[in-house]
Amino acid sequence: MSKSEHARRRLETQARQLIESTFTGLDSLHRNVLTGLLSRTGAGWRLLVKTALPSDDGRSADAFLIGRTGVLALLITDKGPDGETANQILRQAKERFAGIPGPQGRSLAESAIHLVVIGSGAGGPRQDGVYWSLTESSLDRIFRRDALHLDGRLVARIAEQAERRLHGYRPLAVRQPDRAPEAAGLLDAGELIEDQLGAAQRRPFDSWLTFLHPQQNAIVKRDYSGPARISGPAGTGKTVVALHRLRHLARLSTGPLLYTTYVRSLPPVIKTSFDRLAPELDGRAEFTNLHAWVRRFLTEREVRVNVDRAQIENAFSFAWIAHRDRLQSIEPNVDYWRTELDRVIKGRGITTLDGYLAITRRGRILPLNASQKELVWGLYEHYQRSLTKNGAHDHYDLIELGRAELVRQPLETPYAAVVVDEVQDIPLCGLRLLRELAGDGPNKLLLVGDGQQQVYPGGWRLSDAGIPIQGRGEILKVNYRNRAEVLTFARRFDATNRVDDLDGADGVALRAAESASAGGTTATWRGGSRDLPDALVGAVRGLPVRRDHSALIVFQHKDLDRCLAILRAAGIPTLALDKYTGETDGKLKVGTVHRAKGLDFEAVLVLENTQENGAGTQAEEERRELRGRQHLVAATRARDFLWWGVLDEPTTE
Structure with a gap:
């Protein structure tokens, strides 16, 4: 038997003896579940058990468990409660834990409290969303390491407040024999390593799961x-x-x-x-x-739907060839007109020329008069005819x-x-x-x-x-x-906003946001394509956090291909952002800013290519504004560390 297993057995023996000496007349289900929970207090979990057990009162929690996976109200029974009873138990739990202070001025969220019903038979998660159903044999799911999000300090803070608030409940705990109280929670060297690994794999700031x-x-x-x-x-x-x-x-x-x-x-x-x-x-x-x-x-x-990328591209290409001479005199960049079709006409569901003439083209700086809009409409109609002829549809x-x-x-x-x-x-x-x-x-x-x-x-x-x-x-x-x-x-990026606060009123810009977290580190690099491989590989290898908690973000697909080739040659494993699920896998996440939307990482590396920047026309001004917003999005994906690289010389493809 390993030292870790031996220590665990001794804790379980302690726990069983304490349960049997504290409560008389418990059935085997209560005795076994409470023993299993109590043995975990030797690893830092906090347990508060109803003083009067056994109890005929099935309308309040039998115990509360507080640990790194959050706050759990526990009901031990083979007969699951009805919806009204479950809601009453949960409501009492929320009332008793309401307002417990957490980090950064936040407090324990009512919506973060779990109600867990533990029985002896087979059981699975209920679908009514009120409680989590487990069995004696599946108790370990409560303690799974992929759900850790609180550190010992926050666990202690919640538990100390709970002990003062939970009248009719008593704290119970065991500790590792022959170990000083302050060392409790680490069973042996092997478990110490495992615990540290679990902590290292946790995403920082995940206290949001409990505190708001x-x-x-x-x-x-x-x-x-x-x-x-x-x-x-x-x-x-x-x-x-x-x-x-x-x-x-x-x-x-x-x-x-x-x-x-x-x-x-x-x-x-x-x-x-x-x-x-x-x-x-x-x-x-x-x-x-x-x-x-x-x-x-x-x-x-x-x-029937036929969204075929090749057919979509062909339809637009044929339409552009037929109409480009007239449209290029207004704006030479074909991408501008593709966006006009996608985001202004089809994205707004416009199906008639009169409808197009009547709208305000919100978000577009380059003005178009009626005759120019008629030219654009010709491009749109040609594109639609080509799609229809081939039985194809685009995403709109x-x-x-x-x-x-x-x-x-x-x-x-x-x-x-x-x-x-x-x-x-x-x-x-x-x-x-x-x-x-x-x-x-x-x-x-x-x-x-x-x-x-x-x-x-x-x-x-x-x-x-x-x-x-x-x-x-x-x-x-x-x-x-x-x-x-x-x-x-x-905050340095000029991210002009064309959507306001989503309904026309003044929004709040990043520059006006209050900062709640001190510290952090940033680094910059500027150079040519010849120097990029050493700079990028050096930045990745010098990351101050785990590589799989980090991401590389670019703004153009050609730069994504360039960076992937550099990382591949250096033997650095990567995972595309569109395949990322939030799990730990040892790989650097890589993708464009469009794939990084809504995500965040401990460390982020960003590569900006100055070839993207233009000047002159109003259409170019619109692109610069868009790029400013994209730069802001890329920078704010980083939580602790940001590396910003600038590639500022022409590249040869």
Whole structure:
């Protein structure tokens, strides 16, 4: 028997003896579960057990467990409680722990308290979102290392407050024999290494799983009479609030939940975080990007869709060849006109020339008069004819087909709540679909975003999509993600905002955000393509944190290919951001700023290519503004360390 196993057995023996001497008449289920929980107090967990056990009162928790995975109210029974009883137990637990102070002026969030029902038979997570169902044999799921997010200091702070608040409960603990009290929690050298590894793999600042700022906590619990919006600068916890609110709403309803966004790389990472926050909701909440949801929906409805990238590119190429001579005299860059079709015409669902002539092209600096718009409309019609001729659709057609199908036949089982993150990048046609999907009912639709972090061209207001949010808008202003030095660096970027606060009012820029985290480190490099390999590899190898907690972000695909080749030659393993799920894998995450949206890392390396910068026309000014917002997004992905590299000489391809 290993030393670690021997120590564990001795703790279990201590725990069983203490339970048997403290309580008489316990059934085997209570005795075994409490013994298993109590033995963990030798590793730093804190346990408070109801004084009167056994008890006929099944309407309050039998015990409370506090540790690195958070706060758990425990009910030990083979008969799961009904919804009313479960909610009453959870409500009492929330009341008793309300307001316990945490780091950075935050307090323990009601939505962070877990209700766990432990029985002897087979059991799985309930689908009503109120409690997590476990068995004697699955107790270890409570202590899983991938869910650690609190350190010993915060555990002790919560436990000390709880002991004063929980009348009718007594603290019970055991400690490793022959070890001084201050060393309790580390069973032997082997367990010390394991514990340190677990701590190293934790993402810093993950105390958000338990603690929220009072303003954030109020938003989580607020009752909205219709669609609501959360905005605020980067790092202010918008997604954190959205996830806590999703869990809160799940406890008040029984229907499915949806989290969606425009970026396909974000939902898998958010799902990993949400599974840690709300393990009892396993399978009830869906995390997917907007286009993936529409594709699945149309497939289920047997609506034919043919989104083929090659056919889309060919259709536009033929249209451009036919119309470029007239359009290049207005703006020579073909990408500008592609964006006009995508984001202004199709993204807004415009299908007639009169409709195009009538709109204000929000987010576009280059003015177009009526005759110029007619030229653009010719390009659009040629493009659409080519798609139709080949039976093809682009991504905007996909969204419109989805909306039309929803109007024809709404979902048989509607979503209890829909959360839309990074909403500033969703096209207007997508917003209209989401409104149709969620409806205008109370607490049904939550829109989360920040106009300064818009990484795609164009702009709109929520009112353009017919989404009323008057009186239901929230603005967060305290940055919890970026340490002070990183935040100072990010504030230098002139990220002009074309989406305002998402409905036309003045928003809060990153420069006005309050900083909650001191420290941080930044470094810069500037040089030519010949020097880039040594600089980039040196920066990666010199990272002050684990490589798999870090990311490299670029702004153009050609620079992504260049950097990947350099890292591959140096033997540095990488993972594309669009394949990242938030799990630890030993690889540096790599991708464009579009794939980094909504994510954050302990350390970030950014490569800017000065070839991207232009000057002169109003269209170029629009591109510079867009790049400024993209630079801000890239910089604010870093929590502790930011390396900013500038490639400032022409490259030969």
